[in-house]
Amino acid sequence: MAFCAPALAVTGGAPPATGDVARAIVMLVDENGDLCTATALAPELVLTAAHCVIGPHKRVVKVYQTGQSIPVRSAQAHPRFNFASYAASRATADVALVKLMAPLPAIVAPAELAAPRRVSAGETLTIAGFGVTVDRTPIGLGVPREAPLTVTGKPGSLQIRLVDPKTRNRRAGLGACVGDSGGPAFETGADGRRRVIAVVSWTTAPNDEDGCGGLTGLTPLLLYRDWIVETAKKYNSTLP
Known part of the structure; x- marks a missing residue:
């Protein structure tokens, strides 16, 4: 798995974060x-x-x-x-x-912490962060953004992988990038409240290459x- 540099942001044209998401980060x-x-x-x-x-x-x-x-x-x-x-x-x-x-x-x-649980493939989680919107540039750095992404692969207690459902890691899409490391991944409860279920840890470019816009890796808070x-x-x- 290829990683971005240790200081990972929401790339791919994600909208500015709003509401409780923006106020939490x-x-x-x-x-x-x-x-x-x-x-x-x-x-x-x-x-x-x-x-x-x-x-x-x-x-x-x-x-x-x-x-x-x-x-x-x-x-x-x-x-x-x-x-x-x-x-x-x-x-x-x-x-x-x-x-x-x-x-x-x-x-x-x-923000509130989510109850401990395993997520399932196909679930939607929302990431948020202050990272760049174009990889290997400072563009967008320091602006809060959020993006809904889909859990993919076989999520476990040690790692969760997210993907833009429109691009599926085959071409550049929404995802974390430089500046988003440490940012939250929110679940949305039945009550409509968003709670932190994981932390952004790494990212790849499409097809698991170095960069951003492919996979977003999370460290789940379960353990x-x-x-x-x-x-x-x-x-x-x-x-x-």
């Missing part, structure tokens, strides 16, 4: 300017991908609605995350929590939800 930016997407779970706590917090870099969370930057107090990757496995395109616990030094503004609306809840408690954060 923030930008996570390190001192080198590398950008990932994160999801607010509480006023001072965001969820992202573990590969987005590797290395002793200073990081801030940026709120696109206000332009505010909030320094990161600490970041904790899941203890079973293995960067060597990630770099070798093997599934790993690519999940992390980031504690902020101050609360997010009220315009940011923390890691309890760790998220317990770690949030250690951070004195109450999840919605």
Whole structure:
């Protein structure tokens, strides 16, 4: 499986994110300017991908609605995350929590976690992020976008693959790209509410080549939800 560079955005002409989806996501930016997407779970706590917090870099969370930057107090990757496995395109616990030094503004609306379950092929999940809209360019970076994608293959507890149902990984379509790593994948419940069920981890170009617009790979929260809840408690954060 071919991966994008570690800081993965919604490409292929996806529309701007709106409503609760747009209000739940923030930008996570390190001192080198590398950008990932994160999801607010509480006023001072965001969820992202573990590969987005590797290395002793200073990081801030940026709120696109206000332009505010909030320094990161600490970041904790899941203890079973293995960067060597990630770099070798093997599934790993690519999940992390980031504690902020101050609360997010009220315009940011923390998202709920989905109940633990396995997804099924053919389901629709919605990804969201701040990544580029054209691979290998800065075009679109920093603008929140969302895209409904279809679960494909044989989804399990370690990895979920999504595809644009119109292009099916045969030609360029909607999907994650540079800047969307760590962003949420939402399920839509019977009550119409969107809840986070996975985190964006990797992407490919069509036909499993390097790039974007083919497959979008997710790390499901199924095995890691309890760790998220317990770690949030250690951070004195109450999840919605």
